[in-house]
Amino acid sequence: MCPENVDLFSAISLSANTVARRVEHIERNIKSxxxxxxxxxxxFSVALDESIDVSDTSQLLLFIRGINANFEITEELVSVHSMHGTTTGIDIFREVEKSVAEYNLEWKKLKCITTDGGRNMCGTKKGLVGQINKVIENSGGLKPLVLHCILHQQALCGKHLDLSSVLDPVISTVNYIRSHGLKHRQFRDFLEEMNAEFPDLPYYTSVRWLSYGKILARFFELRTEIEIF
Known part of the structure; x- marks a missing residue:
């Protein structure tokens, strides 16, 4: 790229301080x-996740998703707060409050909260949800919709639904192809010869509900090749 400017590029200082300043400049621009x-x-809505890192420090991630008058949606990770002390509902609320103030957001425009974690997050009295509800009511807004561990709820729904009539034939076919090394190698070679969109079929695992959609979608995309094989 730009071979005529190689000498110019090589003369640019790439010291640690220069790179750090550039990163800080990009960060300020993105935040602006x-x-x-x-x-x-x-x-807008917020989603929060609190987890412990390898140094036993609680890390609070705050995601914001908002929509403007033109129905343009913006979704970003706006902050990561390292919490070295206690992590009560009030402590978490204070960190969230800092980000809300930093981005000049109005509490009464908050319509949904998605949380993960224990009572310090979802508690309606002393938890984060309770603290946010108080602020919104004081600002004249309506209580937002609260969702807790939405991924886990979807996992429970996925386990409750009886999909055996659909999954059993698919799983049986996949296991037949993948459980024998020779058949599996022949199947992959066959897909390559057919210029198939995908090079292989994934195994099904009941531990992860997301495996349902993945294996069904891949099986559907390769249904013609599987039938021929």
Whole structure:
């Protein structure tokens, strides 16, 4: 790229301080753009995840998703807060409050909260949800919809549904192809010869509900090749 400017590029300082300053400049620019978009939100929702890192420090991730008057949706990870002390509902709320103030968001425009974790997150009295509800009521807004561990709820729904009539034939076919090394190698070679969209079939695992959609979608895409094989 730009071979005529090789000497110019090689003369640019790439010291640690230079790179650090550039990264900080990019960070300020991105944050400025996000603040501008956030100021135009008609309503927004937040999603929070709290987890412990390898140094036993609680890390709080805050995601914001908002929509403006033109129905343009913005979704970003806006902050990561390292919490070295206690992690009560009030402690978490204070960190969230900092981000809401930093991006000039109005509490009364908050319409949905998605949380993960224990009572410090979802508690309706002393938990984060309870603290947010108080602030919103004081600002004249309506209580937001609260969702807790939405991925886990979807997993439970997926386990409750009886999909055996659909899954059993698919799983049986996949196991027939993949459980024998020779057949599996022949199947992959066959897919390559057919210029198939995918090179292989994934195994089904009942531990992860997401495996349902993955294996069914791949099986459907390769249904013609599987039938011929």
């Amino acid at each position: 753009q996000l603040k501008d978009k956030a100021s135009k939100f008609v309503c």
